Amino acid sequence: MGIDTLRWPNADYSRVPYSVFLDPDLHAIEQERIFRGPVWLYLGLDAEVPNPGDYITTVAGDTPVVVVRALDGSVHAFVNRCAHRGTLLVRNQFGNAKDFTCVYHHWCYDHTGNLIGVPFLRGLKGKGGMPKDFNLADHGLERLKVEVFASVIFGSFHAAPESLGTFIDRPMCEWLERFFAKPIEILGYTRQRIPGNWKLYVENTHDGYHAGLLHQMSTTFGLFRATEDGGIKLDKGNRHEVTFSIHASDKIEESKEAYRDTAWFEAPHELKDPSVFDFIDEYGNNMAANFCTLFPNVIFQQLANSLATRQIRPRKWNEFDLYWTYFGYQDDSAKLRATRMKNANIVGAAGYSSMEDGEVGRLCQIGIKGGANDHSVIEMGGLGPIGTQYTTVTEVPIRGMWLNYCKLMGIPVANAAAA
Secondary structure: OOHHHOOEOOOOOOEEEOHHHHOOHHHHHHHHHHHOOOOOEEEEEHHHOOOOOEEEEEEEOOEEEEEEEOOOOOEEEEEOOOOOOOOOOOOOOEEEOOOEEOOOOOOEEOOOOOEEEOOOOOOEOOEOOOOOOOOHHHOOOOEOEEEEEOOEEEEEOOOOOOOHHHHHOOOHHHHHHHHOOOOEEEEEEEEEEEOOOHHHHHHHHOOOOOHHHHOHHHHHOOOOOOOOOEEEEEOOOOOOEEEEEEOOOOOHHHHHHHOOOOOOOOOOOOOOOHHHHOOOOOOOOOEEEEEEEEOOOEEEEEEOOEEEEEEEEEEEOOEEEEEEEEEEEOOOOHHHHHHHHHHHHHOOOOOOOOHHHHHHHHHHHHHOOOOOOOEEEOOOOOOOOOOOEOOOOOOHHHHHHHHHHHHHHOOOEOOHHHO
């Protein structure tokens, strides 16, 4: 297989060839054309590196990266790979360092990635050493362009990416500005490894249709139902999306009617601790489910009062890591902080309402095996223009995600101009 043989069968992106999830050769091409291409990647949060010398290790696609705050307060990112022999330079998940020294041969770098020291540079006792024309300035670490928007750190490998604000676009810019309107405090991390293609999870985050069906814990106990008022907003390029629903905006009778075939409302279900689904309307919009996905690698989550980022970290064609960073606001009341911590049980690798997303990724990867000549059917919400949806019972945003994937990858689409 390979990108030269990959064809999109429909101009409206309503058919996705399963080979896009099954071809090992696509992984390296995606790293080059998407993750090292003209996009901005989520790297972390400003609050994770509050002081000079603070750093975190992360990834950009499958490339290991270090994000660090320099002495002057600026934020930098560079590839976590010693320029000498390719050793992983920084091994800890986070910390504080005055510089970064490779464990192998002790080459030393400053906070901006400049090489500042090489042991035995001129040899010993007149023997060995580097060539006389060896220049430290020529052997720094590979750097990413870095910008911070609304307390979120983004990076790009591309020599001339579009401006970050243009890339994020509206309404995502407004969403992030509201989400990070106050100083935040990191509460913790979780991570999970999912045996499926990373794009299956991106599809999932653009898919409002599944939310009121797959996540039956939320449906049963009223945190989110498809019968609530809501929708999915897209940027003008249809690559990013915001999903929202208005809490308890439906009536139990219409929910029972809509869900009568699922049988979930036919039997009594009770929680020993119903406070796990408590919701405090802290933003004044009564949205208990509100998510922002920026293609290709991050989801910003507000589910009840659980706030988090979800970073997609591709490992290989059939495996990726999902890295969760949980946070609250520094001025949270004791009650709100307690509610956030309790709500955190809803999400994450073992979350009452989100562990299913990882499982269906695994099930899809298993189910499509041997189906390289087949395709999915993405028609919920109709086959018309791709754009903002005034319902969550739709798959139209998924088509927008694939439109942008094909553009970045250079994949030909039948009659694409008509779309």
